[in-house]
Amino acid sequence: MKVFVTGAAGFIGFNLAARLAGRGNEVVGLDNLNDYYDVRLKCGRLEENGFQAPFGDGDMKSSLKWPSMRFIKGDICDKFFLDSLFAREKFDVVVNLAAQAGVRYSITNPYSYLHSNLEGFLNVLEACRHNPVMHLVFASSSSVYGLNSKVPFSEEDKADSQVSLYGATKKANELMAHSYSKLYGIPSTGLRFFTVYGPWGRPDMSPMLFATAISNGKPIKVFNGGDMIRDFTYVDDIVEGTIRVIDNPPSCHQGRSEGSVPFEVFNIGCSNPVKLMDFISEIENAMGKEAVKEYLPMQPGDVYQTFADCSKLESREGYRPSTSLHDGIAAFVEWFKSDKNPLK
Secondary structure (H helix, E strand, O other), X not given: OEEEEEOOOOHHHHHHHHHHHHOOOEEEEEEOOOOOOOHHHHHHHHHHOOOOOOOOEOOEEEOXXXXXXXXXXXXXXXXXXXXXXXXXXXXXXXXXXXXXOOOXXXXXXXXXXXXXHHHHHHHHHHHHHHOOOOEEEEEEEHHHHOOOOOOOEOOOOOOXXXXXXXXXXXXXXXXXXXXXXXXXXXXEEEEEEOOEEOXXXXXXXXXXXXXXXXXXXXXXXXXXXXXXXXXXXXXXXXXXXXXHHHOOOOOOOOOOOOXXXXXXXXXXXXXXXXXXXXXXXXXXXXXXXXXXXXXXXXXXXXXXEOOEOOHHHHHHHOOOOOOOHXXXXXXXXXXXXXXXXXXX
16 A cells, blocks of 8 residues: 655654554655744654655655655645656555644734645645545644534534634635545545644644753743643554554445545544643653743633544544553653754
């Protein structure tokens, strides 16, 4: 099975590519290596997967670590490039993880989300339409639940009250994929990820922000006075859930739209939300140093809590994330302090 992974230099993407190659799949990874955050981290992930810098536009490299893995630098927003790649490689499965990430960044840079998350995803859908694949899996987000007050968040809950453009684009991705599944019979699955963390994580996410500030003796920003709850999910659990879904494409009889569309959506979360202050305490304990805290009001685009109902994932795919926050933070801090961290 040949799997195309977009966002292959991203946090989830590089972990997923390694797991797929490790089990014998042929993997082609794609990333544009943009500078939304420090490119050294993205290049470090690629090097961890056996690729050697520099990475030039359009260059196809083979991994020195995984014989079945290749990487090409490119952008899903480049329709001609993407169409040519699909026609040449004839992928069996596509996993689209490429996107402009970040809730707060979407408030100050909205057009980058229009470009990457909507236009880019449309290019992926069109490529799957003209080069049929067995399964399209794509990253959605817990942000689609927005102001949903019912907890835990279920896939059957109404999700039409997003509070950030990022969340709105992810909901739009689900609607776009559903329409292409209906029109062209593309088996598609959207994955609503819940606050992913772990080694090699993004520097704009709280674990890296907190650990960096603590190690440098600088204050951490604690929003809403610390009164927030998050369903933190360890990256290995996200990858395992994604692999389970990849191997089980939806049929017309499994889809949620009255048995007529091969389309599904799954939550992937730990289902064990914790208070922000407890999360900070775990990082402090693992770092062996107390954080200096700066208490601030809630930021625009933030929500009070997230909490995944993963009963559907467990029922359909036989899997439920299980890594404890204590173990996950310990693994993250061990990596953060190691020489593998290119931002150290």
